[in-house]
Amino acid sequence: MKYVVRRLWQFVPTLAGVVLLVFFLFNWVGGDPAYILAGKIANPELIENIRRSLGVDQPYWVQLWIFVRQVATGDFGVSWATNERVSQIFATRLGPSLTVLLPLLITSTLLAMAAAMLVAYWRGSLTDRAIMIGCTVGQSISILVYILVFQYVLAYQLGWFPVQGWGGTLGENLLRYGALPVLVGVVVALAPDIRLYRSFFLDEINQDYVRTARAKGLAEGRVMWLHVLRNAAIPIATNVMIQIPGLLAGAFLIERFFSIPGIGREVILAVERSDFPVIKAVTIYVAIATMIINLAADLLYKALDPRVELE
């Protein structure tokens, strides 16, 4: 408990760093939103009027204080581009993002674990080498290529999936519109995950306790599935969890190509429009999610391996 409280306190300076970084980066390299919102003919009076209404005519320290207050209250106001409440934007975009990301993460993790355990078990064999070469090649191809090819071949040519779209019900989105985006995501994630998880399994296979288990005459299946998998699961769980916040905001290519109204697409829109309230909110949310997930991963370590001491 003491550990958790201490870690929660550490959130404060970390968040302060994120706030300062986002604020100065936006004001340094971000475009002036008034010139986007002013439309085709922007007279100085209109520009000033917009700047005033957005609050960007205030001194920097006032703007920074407003930002800090927004982080403290969780209320980031309204989008500068659409006047929609930022909280509403995230509330409505989170569902579609998770509809794709959760099946993607679960499927890719299970498949990558199974494949990694197999190739680790057959280390040095032809199968191991072939899969590793395949992974290296697969990893070196851009996600954009996977999207373009899969969309063209599987959706357009073969008609197995819709080319793009998003429906009104969870079932329809999960089974119909989400299937191809999930497939693309799984294929993209498999190559690096198999390579990484293989190394986790190899670390464990070479441990003394595995030799001991085998010497005791335990069946290979029991050694691998019970002992090796349990220990390798710790770094795998960490890896999966720290991917989640990044994937939420980073899945914009999949969301754009398949017309999924998710958070990643919204983030890109916000950047294109210099929509600072949305940019601020997504950065803070991702930072908080990352910190919470890191903490959860540490607690998970303890749950998976009682020998781990949290200090």
Add this chain to the structure above:
Amino acid sequence: MAGAPAADPSKVLRITFQAAETGFDPVRVSDYYSGTVISGIFDPLLTYDYLARPAKVVPNTAAGLPEITDQGRIYRIRVKPGIHFADDPVFKGAKRELTAADYAYSLRRFLEPKNASPYAFLFEGIAGIETPDRYTIVIRLKNPDFNFSHVLAFPLGGAVAREAIERYGDESAARPVGTGPFRLKRYVRSSKIVLEANPGFREVLRDGRRLPLIGGVEISVMEETQSRWLAFQRGDTDMEYQLSEVATAFMTADGQLKEEFAKRGIRLERSVDPEIIYLYFNMQDKTVGGLAREKIALRRAVAMAFKAEDMIRIIRKGQSIRAHYPVPPGVAGHDPEYRSSIPYDPRGANALLDKFGYRKGADGYRRLPNGDPLALRFSSTPTERDRQYDELMKRSLDAIGIRLEIHKDRFPELIKLENQCRLMMRIAAWIADYPDGDNFMQLLYGPNSQQSNNACYRSPEYDKRYEKSRLLPHGPERDQLYREMARIMETDTAWLLIDSRYRNVLL
């Protein structure tokens, strides 16, 4: 004709937007996509006969065209009685009739500072609005303007109901309530917009058939070209007009639809957008600006070295036509016979520079007549298209021995610098807000510097004619003034007109 059948609910038009809309409150938007939806939901007083060329202003919810008095200062319009807003909870079950007060309220909203409307500039000429009776609106202008009818036909100038705007506040962008042919049925921001025919829409007939002909419109936002192209080919959408990147896949070099697509029942309709794309010089810049003879010669030489045909052939892949006149085709005031007096002639450009003392130094690049180094700064955004502009500009200036510096910045920053008259050269575009030449000729009017006049051009001769043109309706007298203004601009070489892009609509 009262028995003409209503919209067929089984017919739904499925189209796409290549960029997300921002909302449907008419005073708060400036993007094309939001405007497209708004034009289906709200009704301006006047509209256009879109099949006429140039498009002609006709009454919409007005009983007739405006009665213009006081030498173009007063517009009196009568709203047709019996038009109602689409049903909405805000009206508590009652029918809400459209009145002159709704238009007075809607037009005033553009000028309210709290709305910071991007289109406030169109309505700034209004001095006052009165509604002497329930159906009559009188608009008093600050200055005579015989073209104000175009502003009254502006699609975003449709009537909103005060009670809806006050009730929904910031949510008005997602809760549009108008009198137009459609109403919003389903809205997933930045993703899906579903419109359905407004069952209470007044009787409007075209060729004996009641509008709207279809039961709804389903709009999907698809940012990626491949997604739009494949969706169209699969029959997921009914119409596509944003496929310039893949135009060669379905069109022959002479602009015809390839046979394989025609066989599948696909049609191609091609038109030139009411837009101009032009290279401008900042007339206040100390290197390229001003009306001194050697400065005009420098600008003229750059314009003569710029191969607009390469822009069309290589960058646009043949999907545009050469622009000669500041008013593009389809817009009132366009002159199809007019030809630019600035030829493509790099040899002549070199001779011109030699004549005015821009001598080449040891490094092969020209210097200013006083011997100082000469480098021209071309501004563009960090996009693939603008990188091609950079290359074309580099090739053009290399041909006349002028050193080029490329200035890269994001679009809003370029606009900011442009409004402060701090860019030297840029390729800009302007698409019609309304199909009248005034919307284009104002781009070179001196007092519009730091606003729409991005060349910061100030010519007393041009301005005098422009002010006179504003007092004239579209006609031969105004056309003559426009021709003279175009020649004045060319003589000073504030711009080089480049092209206007085709719109290829696949159906």
